[in-house]
Amino acid sequence: MDTVRHGISIGIEQSGSDDFFVLIKAVGTLSHQDYEVMVPVLEAALDSVVQPQVYCLVDITEFNGWEARAMWDDLQLGIKHGREFRKIAIVGNRDWHEWMTKVADWFTPTELKYFYQRQEAVAWLRQDES
Numbered sequence: 001m002d003t004v005r006h007g008i009s010i011g012i013e014q015s016g017s018d019d020f021f022v023l024i025k026a027v028g029t030l031s032h033q034d035y036e037v038m039v040p041v042l043e044a045a046l047d048s049v050v051q052p053q054v055y056c057l058v059d060i061t062e063f064n065g066w067e068a069r070a071m072w073d074d075l076q077l078g079i080k081h082g083r084e085f086r087k088i089a090i091v092g093n094r095d096w097h098e099w100m101t102k103v104a105d106w107f108t109p110t111e112l113k114y115f116y117q118r119q120e121a122v123a124w125l126r127q128d129e130s
Contacts, residue, residue: 006030006064008038012045020045021125022056026063035073042077046084054081055125056088059118060097078108085110089121 006028013021022042046054066074088110090101101114115121 004028006034008034010038010041012042020049020054022054023059024056025059028062029064030066030070030074032067032069032073035070035077039073039077042081046081051084054085056085057118057121057125058088058090060090060092063092063097078104082109087111087113087125089125090114091118091121092116 008027008030009025011023013023022045024038088108090097090112092098092101092114093116098114101112105112113121113124115124
């Protein structure tokens, strides 16, 4: 039996009292069920801190896209929590990943930047650290 691999993994690290570093890795074609699992984990972490400032590294090197309902879930997540994110670095390896990041940047209230190299993305996120 062939299994199609997809999902969202999330890692959360707190730095100081109100700064979070979040690593999100998207694999395959994301489904509504993937968001049902990931969103409560992210929201629980954000809810535990007053006015969190989130720095996020999103790895989409194995990302193939969304199912329609999952795309809606992603949009809703951005609307609900977009202002809590200080910077989002997107790491990908395809031209359409970069294009998608540029389009998302038009609709996102946070600083968003695309990278082909993870090390450059991490360095950009850490520029604001004291």
